[in-house]
Amino acid sequence: MSVQPSAAQQAPRVKVPAGTTAGEAVLEAGLPSKGPDAVVVVRDAEGALRDLAWSPEADVEVEAVAASTEDGRSVIRHSAAHVLAQAVQQLHDEAKLGIGPPVRDGFYYDFDVAQPFTPEDLQALEKRMKQIIKSGQKFSRRKLESIEAARAELADEPYKLELVDLKSGSEDVDTSEVMEVGAGELTVYDNVDRHGEVVWGDLCRGPHVPHTRFIPAFKLMRVAAAYWRGDQNNQQLQRIYGTAWESKDKLDEHLELLAEAERRDHRRLGAELDLFSFPDEVGSGLPVFHPKGGIIRRAMEDYSRRRHEEAGYEFVYSPHITKGALFETSGHLDWYKDGMFPAMHLDEERDEDGEVRKPGQDYYLKPMNCPFHNLIYRSRGRSYRELPLRLFEFGSVYRYEKSGVVHGLTRVRGMTQDDAHIYCTPDQLQDELKSLLDFVLNLLRDFGLDDFYLELSTRNEEKYVGDDESWQIATEALREAAESSGLELVPDPGGAAFYGPKISVQAKDALGRTWQMSTIQVDYHLPDRFNLEYTAPDGSRQQPIKIHRALFGSIERFFGVLTEHYAGAFPAWLAPVQAVGIPIADEHLDHLHRVAKALRAKGIRVDIDGGDDRMQKKIRNHTTQKVPFLLLAGGKDVEADAVSFRFRDGTQINGVPVDSAVAALTRWVERRENSSPTAETFQTELA
Known part of the structure; x- marks a missing residue:
């Protein structure tokens, strides 16, 4: 699940004279220093967040960032992560530090400790954190003069040393690790007590709140296992998750939202209402639907079929398994093999001496329906008069999700996509995208979801095929269609599939959580790889443009989202017993x-x-x-x-x-x- 970005707020701007601190300028401007609207950091002219202790070399105008904004909360949460790490090392002096970034609605910190943390440990850590926060320790930024100086200071922190070495080398550092080492200089944040003594410190880019009392409300949530740098070949660490907010009221509101989300958890409701289950005998991420769940699913599918028929779609069917050559042609074996189930080597024939008479070949469970639809399109000649050709299938696909990310119906290994592929001419592309987006939004509204924004996923410069011109045309066509909808359009740089850019519909549920629903992709690449053609009015052979579209995403995932949206109290038209x-x-x-x-x-x-x-x-x-x-x-x-x-x-x-x-x-x-x-x-x- 994702979170909708908040609308841009008109943050107050403050002039910071050279030689003074941002905090002094904020105070002089009369902006709040306490409560939910307290200014915790500022944003400079380049968009970087700066501590209130920052002092510019020349006069500069900055934007004040309040605790109640998303950026302000992120700074509070990262500061809370430092307080957590300080508390852990004070109560468990053998603990070694991993990383501690802010995340959506909270923060975490990874530790290498001799024994896993217990619930009693979390209680003791919360108590110690409250003492640290109450003491009003100052977060003080200090620049390390060199890589060597950093290595010397962090000699007892092996994981921090590794990050320093990565920074000095050529290996990429991911987003969470950048919170530690930064993109430029190396800095440490010291926690300084009221006597001016440094009581703890951590390698960190920052920024942080001025002092610990700017962390008014927090709670430690749970412990989980985590591998250093996300690699299962590395040391397993203990990760403590927490949440922090700008006020106790906001914390209480968040905790109540979590409690309500737990009550609405589709896995729990699925068992209580006898809708579906996940038998061990079948396997992880492979649900079975019981009669009541089957009724709901059938009602969802039947209504979707009816709407697709009304919109001029033609129904097709394709097998669950295919020779590997199909996915070599489509490029999935080059770009998506890690997400596919392993091959089944079949069809080999041997003579009585055991010698291979006919070599076998690899078959794969399909992760996508689109290559099959290309074959249907290519099965005979096509005229421009047939276009746009809209092919639709409830197609079951299989993806090898790692066991750690499989989650109920919302992240499965076997799913049924309501998958459509539209083949059209260049002149038809824009009208088709606009009508398609309208169709998608209206059908989602029919199921009770009506609060949307759109995401435009653009090319990943390290993982794409095709030429710059077709990518630009496809991206701008999607942008124009999205903007014409009147919905908010949010950029998702690098989020596209390897073959084309994507619009995704993000829908907000009854709890205000946002889920990715429908996706629409423009693809010039696969029609080229499959040699798809149509006869144009002048008799020439032209290549169609392909639009990929999944409306629900998958039936299973949409079922899970609706279960939680309605808390199991499905509308009467979907209810298994009306x-x-x-x-x-x-x-x-x-x-x-x-x-x-x-x-x-x-x-x-x-x-x-x-x-x-x-x-x-x-x-x-x-x-x-x-x-x-x-x-x-x-x-x-x-x-x-x-x-x-x-x-x-x-x-x-x-x-x-x-x-x-x-x-x-x-x-x-x-x-x-x-x-x-x-x-x-x-x-x-x-x-």
Whole structure:
């Protein structure tokens, strides 16, 4: 999952005269020094964040960065990571330091320690951190004069020494490691107590808050194993995760959001609602859908199929496995092999002496559907009159995700993509992209997601094929289509696939979390590699442009996102059981069976609970199972040929004539109402 960037804020600008500090200028300008809006760092004219102790050599105008901004929170979190490391080394003096960058909503720090940290250790570390923060230690930046000086000072920190050596050499340093060594000079941040004594220090680029009291609210969250520099061949370290915010209220809000996210966790709800499971016998990242989950999935797919038919797509099917030569042609074996399952060597034939009579060949489970669609396109000659040709498939693909990143339905090894490939002429490209983006957004809205922004992923300069001109044309075509949508467009430099740039739709769920949903890619490369052609109006043979499009991304992932978005209380049109009849007594069962028959005739999925439990327990059971409509019947209802409605929120409408009840419930489902029915909203339906 990703996070939507906040809208740009109009940060106050401050002039910092030469020879004075940014902090003095901020104070002189009357900007806050306490509370959530306290200025913690400034941004200089080149866009770099600077400590408030920074003193420019010439007059300069800077932007004040408040604690409540994303940049301000990041600085607070990195400062909290230093406090954590100080606390660890004070309580575990043998601990060696890894790295400690800020991350989304928090921070972490890696340590080499003799024994894994326990929950009791985290409590002790939190207590020590609070003492450090309360003492008001100053973060003081100090430049190291040379690589040799750094090596001497860090002689007892082997992992820091490695980073220093990397900086002095030619090996690349990743983003988190840059927090330690920086891109230019080497610096240390000392923690200085109120007596002016240095009590701890860490190799770090910075910046940091002025002192520890600028860390008003934090919490240590958990411990995990981590490998040094992310390489499993390296030493395993202990990683402590924490979170830090500009106020206690914001921390509490974040912790409540995490608690709600845990309650909505699709893995938990999948088991509670009997939707899907991950049997050990099948394998990691390979879900099976139970009958109730199967109903939801079928409803999702059926509606998607209907919309695609209306939009002029043609349905195709392709096998799950293919000869490796196909992926050699597409380039996937060059660029994507690490993400594919290993080859199966088949078809070899030997004679009675064991000599190879016919060599075998490698077959692969497909990670993508697109090469198969190219073969369908190429199966016969094509005319410009057939274009745009829109091919669509619910195609199952398999990707070898590492076990550490497999996560429920949202990161699986076997998935079904709602995959489309559109072949068009250059003149059709822009209109096709705009209509395609409109189609994608409207279909997502139909499922109840309606808060979007777009990401434009551009070429990775170290991993691409094709020429500069086609990449530029493709990128600008996507940019124009995205901008015409009116949605915010956020750059994602280097995020494109090897064959073409991409727009991705980022959708916000009910908890404000952002998920990557649909993707649209423009591809000049694969049509060239597969020699795809069409006959132009002048009789010449031309190469089509290919658009790749996955709308849900994968059915499995979209299912997981919707489960959490609705907290398992799916809209009635998707709910596996849309209504349950509950009699007050057994003699009312026949009446409810007649109601159920009328509902089934309208396509409504309805059950009757004729079990031995008391009515109130049945209501609790089916409310827990998040059934949208409970139909209650007692003697008065039977006599009046009516039913009473009970809803998920506990509200109720009594004595609704059966014909009106059936018609209203059917209308609610057929129009794909995504809100959960209540007595108030459904009363309007009955009016």
